[in-house]
Amino acid sequence: MSTTTAQRATSATGAVNAGYRTLWRWHFYAGLFVMPFLVVLAVTGTLYCFQPQIEPLLYPHRLIVEPQATTPRLTEDALLAKARAAMPADARAVTAPIASAPDRSTEFIFRLADGEKQSVYLNPYSGEVLGTLSVERRFMQVDRMLHRKLLLGKPGELLMELAACWTLVMIGTGVALWWPREKTTARAALVPRFWLQGRALWKNLHAVMGIWLALGALIFVLSGLPWTGSWGKQFKALATAANLGAPPGSWGGLPLRSALPGVRADKHAGTADTNAGMKSDHAAHQANMDSMPGMVMDDLPLPLTPWAVGNTPVPQSADANAAQALPLERIVALVASLGVQSGYDIVLPASATGVYTVSYFPADPKDERTLYIDQYSGTVLKDIRYGDYGTVSKAVSYGTSLHMGRYFGVANQILCAAISLGLAGMAVTGCVMWWKRRPQRSLGAPSRERAAPPMRGWKTGLVLLGIVFPLMGATLLAVWLADRTIFGRATRQAA
Template sequence: MSTTPTHSSAMRTAASHARPNNGYRTLWRWHFYAALFVMPFLVVLAITGTIYCFQPQIEPLLYPHRLVVTPRPAPRLDENTLLSRARAAMPPAAVATTARIASRTDRSAEFIFRLPNGTKRSVYVDPYDGTVLGTLDVDRRFMQIDRMIHRKLLLGKSGELLMELVACWTLVMLGTGVALWWPRRTGSLRALLLPDLTQRGRPLWKSIHATLGIWIALGALAFVATGLPWTGSWGKQFKALATSVKLGSPPGAWGGLPVSALKPAQANGSNAGQPSKGSPSKMDDMPGMTMDEMPLPQVPWAVGAVRVPQSHETSASPEHALPISLADIVAKMRAAGLADGYDIALPATESGVYTVSYFPVDPQLERTVYIDPYSGAILKDIRYGDYGAIGKAVSYGTSLHMGRYFGLANQIVCTALSLGLAALAITGCLMWWMRRPSGTLGAPARERVAAPMRGWKTALVALGVVFPLMGLTLAAVWFMDRLVFSRASASATA
């Protein structure tokens, strides 16, 4: 009879040790699949993202003879003259699309042209004497190639979808990784946050991998989340949805606004060339381009889905006022408080407008301005305060994600997170290689008794609903796990 309490105590002790590991192998199995997929891509993302983060410092070093000039006491030439010099350096059929406005005394003036074969080329002009310093293929600039590798692996739409999947599966990897480590280190905060350097071999790499993951998990989660709105599939749909429910771009832009760009006619009264005040705008009925489709290097996320206005004929008269010049637009923007670091998309047709995009490091200073090319009237001046709640949040997330918001410190934080994710991928690969039985995938064994894990199942379903492409791959992995990898690896250890 004396053995009963001892037996009960032993049962309770065994149960207490078993509970924390309930579902452990299931989590490990999903962590394994997620990591196996994202590991090589995380290294690519880390390297390209870190390089792009330091674009302001790197580009002048790569192209010093084009981007950098010697400051002089002589006044700068006006933008019309500089554009004319740049145009003279291009083939006759080249079309000027964009002017990049910078007032720094040590920077050249840059103009972007579209060539007949569809390529884009930047022309750099000395702002003091008008000398053409050289040209660069826009799509072959080092930073543009780096950016396209980061976004789509230079594989077009398929690469864009692949990188979106990588971001989503990184969320699964981070979530399961924290869950795997956290319950097993509740006894010591030091063991949770610091690696055990007394270990050797795979246990040492496991300790380093786990504690590194704990340190960067929250920042890495934010890193991934702030990058997703810029993806080509889900991000584009998310932007369109936010715009349609008035939480992205300014509420009502352009719907119902009494503004439009006008071509001044010969006989149109005293209001010729001024925005129409007497009738609602018909912008919503127009098939105009969106801001994301404009020939601009970058535009604020919140206005990406906003359609750009066009001019309207006011009479059948063939005589129209001449459009105002680029120098006039620069002077107008200076008077409106914008002097440096913005881009101007030039009107491509007689019905086009000047589109000014200002994408600074501080989201609250972002501006998008549309200017009538005939009257010079500002049709719309969209600022941060006009954004919806989602647009404001994404703007801050973007600035932080790109390492722009608080200068060098932000760049260092982004670098630490990027390299931390790369280190997780490398250490995880080492652990898998050391543990993997020869000739097999080496997936962790399944639970002998399936755990309910309702919370995790709900989270995965929610992830699949929010990210439909991710949902399809989740279902595919579950299906393959049941049919292709159904045999548990007996050699897998915790």
């Protein structure tokens, strides 16, 4: 009787734990690949999240000025003239960040003859030039490029995208492995047991941290993927095609050129196709990468652009050589009259047909705004707001704001930092666990089960994941083949 009971208990335990080692095996492979990238993402993401607090500490003499209650600020055009005088003659002003904080300097971004972009900082009260900074080499930009591309260009961008996709596998299998089963209570799964020792303690800390961080990590991954260079672009195109992404006209179909001053607008109105045919009208500007026909928002010299408008074609002003372009001060006043007071960027016209492009990318996505203003007449050619976005773009906008720690202030920054650093801790504890159990001269992958269950749900999920993320699908297939051919022999023997 006791023997039968024991056999039944063993059978029941085996049934409950069926598939455990298979899940562990995939969790191991995912973690082995993701761990180094996860540490980089966590550290760089945490630093970038606190950019508003860190940059003034790094560059106080350029960014911070003494507020002057009795001295009026100089006009934007006067400050721009002083900035131009401080730069080489062949440098060209491309962007004017507009900020009204009384203790902040005024910044203008110039493109040098060699293509490098450089920021010039001035005291808005006296016009004194406070210094310059390379846009590409300033600390936070380097940190951002590490976060997105490992400073390796396109290959690095694909690697980081792949790491994000494999993090989904790591999260799913990790939660499944530690989900309460048999006599395990929810308390045991959620509360660390610090009295354990050795590898058992590391395993417990790793698992409990993983359960707590799973939801935050999932949100991080899903909110970051739309910005990736491969899948993100395809996703944006698909969302737009389904009328769920960019606002109407972002991919053509709306007038993209204003009228000549004094001439009827309908005579010179055009579409995206007309825009492409106007190249002969301003061939002298073809070499200017900031004013070529067919430019979209992502091509402009902006630090950040709302995801929804990244593919929006930039309109053009009327090509009127006799007309006088409006001064920057007039554009700032116009934008203020439209409800945007501070914290936005203006891309300056780079040619006779260029426009003033205003990009407002605040913490609250509902306030996002993109404006295109004719440089001669001040006519607003387009005014794209959050309400014009499709359903997907609205969701991405909120995800981005949460991902960057901007949506609900310092509390959002602290939450993002806790999740990021927690994920780095997961990578460290996972590495320690692997090192403690790793056999010499072996990868140390968990052994394969002798009679693994079908696990059709998991297999279907992985296939779907591979279809949605094709780059990941290719690597899933590669790992599966390697597991069967290269690592399979040793693990079968160990089993």
